[in-house]
Structures are given as C-alpha cells and as structure tokens.
Amino acid sequence: MRFGANQWTESGPRGEWTVRQIRGNGKEYVCPGCNQVIGGSASHIVAWREDSLLASEARRHWHTPCWQRSAHTR
Ligand SMILES: [Zn+2]
Incomplete structure (x- = not known):
C-alpha cells in the first residue's frame, strides 16, 4: 500500500x-x-496528465484552492 485513496481524475478543457x-x-x-511557495508541511495537490509524453516532468504541485480555480478557468 503506497497511498490512500486520495487520488482521482478530473476532465476539463485541457484534457484528463x-x-x-x-x-x-x-x-x-x-x-x-x-x-x-507551498510550505513544506502544507497539504496540497499534485496533478499530471496521463497522456503526457513526459508524465513525470509534467507533474505539478499546486495549492488546493489554486488548482480548483485553475481547473475551471483554463
Ligand atoms: Zn497557489
């Protein structure tokens, strides 16, 4: 068991x-x-695209509210 169930997918204008x-x-x-800066102990979001050619490099760390805002406006 590596992680809990705190992972999901979101579909939006920029893909899944x-x-x-x-x-x-x-x-x-x-x-x-x-x-x-996202503080070292802050809970936050990591998001990436499964269809990216360089998935590991496309991985981004976001503040949770910033991700929620961005995901719906871009
Ligand atoms: Zn932010």
Missing part, C-alpha cells in the same frame, strides 16, 4: 488530469497558479 491530494513531505514547491 490525474490529481492526488498529498500532505507535505518537508519539501517546498512553487505553485504554478500563484507563483507562491
């Missing part, structure tokens, strides 16, 4: 994304939605 809600693991990331 796999989304995972994760807890912070001590690393910091820059959110592409607002260009602010």
